[in-house]
Amino acid sequence: MFSGVDSFEQPENPKDRQEFRQKLRKVRNEINNPCVKEHDMVFKCLDKNNYDYEKCNDYFENYKGCKNFWGRLRSERRAKGIIPNLPPPEEREKIRAEYVASKKTGV
Structure with missing residues (x-):
């Protein structure tokens, strides 16, 4: 499991x-x-689109939504004492699917 820089063997030379x-x-x-x-x-x-921001607004909104979702999840996990605060990549799709399913059912 990845836990940051300390989980890698670091070189001795500063x-x-x-x-x-x-x-x-x-x-x-x-x-x-x-x-x-x-x-x-x-x-x-x-x-x-030659850096025309208006033509890419949907992409920006999607990116903002992604950052907000994972930011909230990271905060929730930190508050619950779950380490790592951000789940590993192999678990993220399942977590996202559960969230989407809960929103569709209104749970």
Whole structure:
């Protein structure tokens, strides 16, 4: 299970360790950001439409909704003491599907 930088074996050399940590921070993956796909879709739309933001408004709204959903979930898990605060990528689709199903049934 991923629990941050400490779960990786870090280099002994301080300079190498700093470079290693910078690379980890730059990593755009779903471990740290569950909305990478939505983020990429926004920029594809902007590129396609010559950065006309109005044409990509639906993509922006989708990205905002994604960030809000996972932000609320992260806060709930933190309040309940569940670690990690953000579920691993393999569990996220199930959690999202359960949320959508609960909204459709009004539970």
